Amino acid sequence: MTQGRVIGTDTVEDARQRGRLIVEVMPGDIVTALARESAERLGLKLVDGPVEMPAPVRTDGATSMRRTLYRRAPKWQAPSRSPRKARRLGKLALIGAGGVGGNIAHLTSRADMAEEIVLIDIAPGMAAATALDLNHTSGITGAAGRCIGGETLDLVSGAEVIVVTAGRARSPGMTRADLIDVNARVIRQAGEAIRSEAPNAVVIVVTNPLDEMTTEMLRVTGFPRERVLGMAGTLDSSRFRNALAMMAGVSPADVDAITLGSHGEEMAPIPSRATIKGRPLNVFLSEEQVKACVKDAITGGGQVVALKKSGSATIAPAHATIELIDHMRGARTGPVPVSVMLNGEYGIDDVVLGVPAHLGQGGMIKIEELRLTEAETAALHTAADAIRTRLAT
Ligand SMILES: NC(=O)c1ccc[n+]([C@@H]2O[C@H](COP(=O)([O-])OP(=O)(O)OC[C@H]3O[C@@H](n4cnc5c(N)ncnc54)[C@H](O)[C@@H]3O)[C@@H](O)[C@H]2O)c1
Numbered sequence: 137m138t139q140g141r142v143i144g145t146d147t148v149e150d151a152r153q154r155g156r157l158i159v160e161v162m163p164g165d166i167v168t169a170l171a172r173e174s175a176e177r178l179g180l181k182l183v184d185g186p187v188e189m190p191a192p193v194r195t196d197g198a199t200s201m202r203r204t205l206y207r208r209a210p211k212w213q214a215p216s217r218s219p220r221k222a223r224r225l226g227k228l229a230l231i232g233a234g235g236v237g238g239n240i241a242h243l244t245s246r247a248d249m250a251e252e253i254v255l256i257d258i259a260p261g262m263a264a265a266t267a268l269d270l271n272h273t274s275g276i277t278g279a280a281g282r283c284i285g286g287e288t289l290d291l292v293s294g295a296e297v298i299v300v301t302a303g304r305a306r307s308p309g310m311t312r313a314d315l316i317d318v319n320a321r322v323i324r325q326a327g328e329a330i331r332s333e334a335p336n337a338v339v340i341v342v343t344n345p346l347d348e349m350t351t352e353m354l355r356v357t358g359f360p361r362e363r364v365l366g367m368a369g370t371l372d373s374s375r376f377r378n379a380l381a382m383m384a385g386v387s388p389a390d391v392d393a394i395t396l397g398s399h400g401e402e403m404a405p406i407p408s409r410a411t412i413k414g415r416p417l418n419v420f421l422s423e424e425q426v427k428a429c430v431k432d433a434i435t436g437g438g439q440v441v442a443l444k445k446s447g448s449a450t451i452a453p454a455h456a457t458i459e460l461i462d463h464m465r466g467a468r469t470g471p472v473p474v475s476v477m478l479n480g481e482y483g484i485d486d487v488v489l490g491v492p493a494h495l496g497q498g499g500m501i502k503i504e505e506l507r508l509t510e511a512e513t514a515a516l517h518t519a520a521d522a523i524r525t526r527l528a529t
């Protein structure tokens with residue numbers, strides 16, 4: 137008996153809404169014309185395109201599907217993908233060399249991602265000490281990139297990419313929004329130095345509250361929106377995937393999921409676009425279980441804060457920042473969640489919000505507008521309104 141599998145959409149209605157059918161061929165599948173016939177009967181539009189075959193696919197002689205089927209769903213994650221040939225950055229500057237900045241320095245230095253890594257921190261001696269410590273690893277790692285550290289912001293001069301983690305982290309009982317005043321001052325200082333010393337840089341803001349601080353960085357530097365990005369979506373999406381993988385008892389590499397919206401109370405994980413082993417979540421999880429995973433993603437940062445008592449997560453945020461840098465230097469491709477100023481995308485104007493976008497050497501290339509459910513779209517609008525309100529008060 138032959139089999140044909142049509143997967144990658146939650147429901148037929150969802151597939152209709154998206155206007156396309158996604159077929160994924162897995163090793164060992166027998167592909168027949170059955171899927172095409174079923175699709176046509178259901179009135180679905182098929183989108184032809186190449187499908188990467190993970191392994192040889194047997195066919196039963198039916199001709200219509202062969203090895204080229206339908207375009208794959210976008211992949212939001214790539215934990216197990218082998219790195220493509222990537223560009224090495226020139227000068228990478230890290231403003232803030234604390235928990236997150238120090239981990240970013242470690243990861244970038246270990247992977248020899250930049251010719252020069254400059255750490256800047258107002259804490260006396262701290263950035264210089266970390267830079268020296270990292271240089272001491274080069275005899276083991278063979279990394280050729282040099283690290284330097286100092287206390288003054290003019291060290292950003294000529295940087296190609298600048299990551300800003302300077303500022304206070306929250307303590308138990310605080311929301312990220314509680315940091316708005318204290319950290320806005322830090323962002324203003326950093327932004328002014330960036331504007332004068334590194335006018336062509338792409339800036340990745342990490343400091344919280346993320347969307348508000350990215351807005352402030354845009355305002356102070358006057359840079360185009362393409363060059364001021366906020367990191368949070370890659371972290372929140374990783375947390376969402378981790379929660380789904382644990383709940384379903386599968387490897388995180390089998391989970392594809394994205395989180396959009398604000399990096400705050402109004403975070404918006406997107407279950408309608410999530411898959412496990414290429415299948416909709418409801419194949420593996422109940423509605424209640426998915427809700428629990430959504431909650432886990434939203435509260436993930438707070439859970440770490442509660443456990444640490446002082447300070448917040450540092451390791452996953454550093455990896456999530458590397459994901460953005462990797463997209464910019466060509467080590468990864470495809471859309472990635474990032475906070476950017478919206479100019480009408482998703483029906484939202486003049487607010488920095490987490491959305492999927494393609495990144496390249498000069499920062500953001502293009503925002504990808506996903507078809508979301510009504511509830512998910514409403515969640516984005518709620519997040520946008522909340523950010524507007526916080527910035528206005
Ligand atoms: N966007 C995200 O997903 C995300 C994730 C984790 C942390 N964060 C945020 O990142 C920020 C840093 O977190 P952390 O854990 O690294 O904190 P941390 O306290 O370990 O490090 C912050 C560093 O900034 C330095 N600093 C403060 N003001 C400065 C200035 N004007 N110039 C240069 N350096 C300055 C401090 O000396 C300190 O070393 C916090 O605001 C935190 O909430 C955001």
Ligand SMILES: O=C(O)C[C@H](O)C(=O)O
Nearest residue numbers: 306312344437438448449
């Ligand atoms: O939770 C925090 O305050 C830090 C960061 O935003 C995170 O999500 O880990």
